[in-house]
Amino acid sequence: MYDDSPAARWERRTAIPLSVASLVFLGAYAVRVLAPGLPEPWRDLCWFALLACWAMFAVNYAVCWRLSGQGLRFVPTHPLDTVALLLPLLRPLRVVRFYETMQRRRGQPRLSLHERVIAYAGLSAVLLGFTGALAVYQQERDAPGANMRTFGDAVWWACSTLSTVGYGDVVPVTPMGRVIAVGVMACGLALLGAVTGSFSSWMLQVFSREDENRDIEKRPPGG
Known part of the structure; x- marks a missing residue:
């Protein structure tokens, strides 16, 4: 409507x-x-x-x-x-919402719900990873005892944190850097949960649809 x-x-x-x-x-x-x-x-x-x-x-x-x-x-x-x-x-x-807004202008979205969740989560992860790396790098690059000396180090840290791997080879040492890290961790868990849940639901629907098609094919004519 x-x-x-x-x-x-x-x-x-x-x-x-x-x-x-x-x-x-x-x-x-x-x-x-x-x-x-x-x-x-x-x-x-x-x-x-x-x-x-x-x-x-x-x-x-x-x-x-x-x-x-x-x-x-x-x-x-x-x-x-x-x-x-x-x-x-x-x-x-907000750029993630831009596609959906444009599609609503034209009617029904082109992607299914599960595809949209995965696509939006992926784009959100890229944007959050980049902004998180910038914010942490700004806090850490000149801090005493910091091991995040280049932006490449910050990007590596953001990728490992968002993916919930957390190698621990590059870590923030400043209070503000750690606050930002907590936010990136929370976002990483939320995005991973959204993608995993959506993908699992999509797979269940696919398998359920295949089972229904097999049942229909096995029914005798006129049954």
Whole structure:
């Protein structure tokens, strides 16, 4: 059923601008972290882009709150939006919702539910791994006693943490780095559980459908 409420119309109109802003935010943050020797005017430009994008996110959150008509109940019923506003590095995950929003404009999504869960979880893992590596690297690269000296080390750490392998050869030593690590661990467990559960459910459906087809083929004509 097509939703033509004010909140739904606002979400459709802001889907593309906010998705672009999310990528700009991630790009500006990556430049500031990975290019510390950048000339000051360019660093200021990146900082301005970060603030402008965050302002867009804040305005969108306020408008969605107002259009929802829920009052203070909006905060607990939209935990991901609230957390993403407080932790702007999670905003690039909005790109994951962009595909679904565009498909709703055209009607039914092209992918099945299980395929969408796996695809979204995979894209979320890539974005979370990259942003987590940036955030931890920013905290660890100059810390005394840290063994995460390059961005490659940070990417390796993010991959092993998100996959729940955790080799332990590269670990954060700063308090903020460890806080970020806890968030990456929690996200890794959630994504792994979503993919595993969806894949298992899909396999069960496939096997069930095959069994039903065999039963139909074995039935005698007119039975």
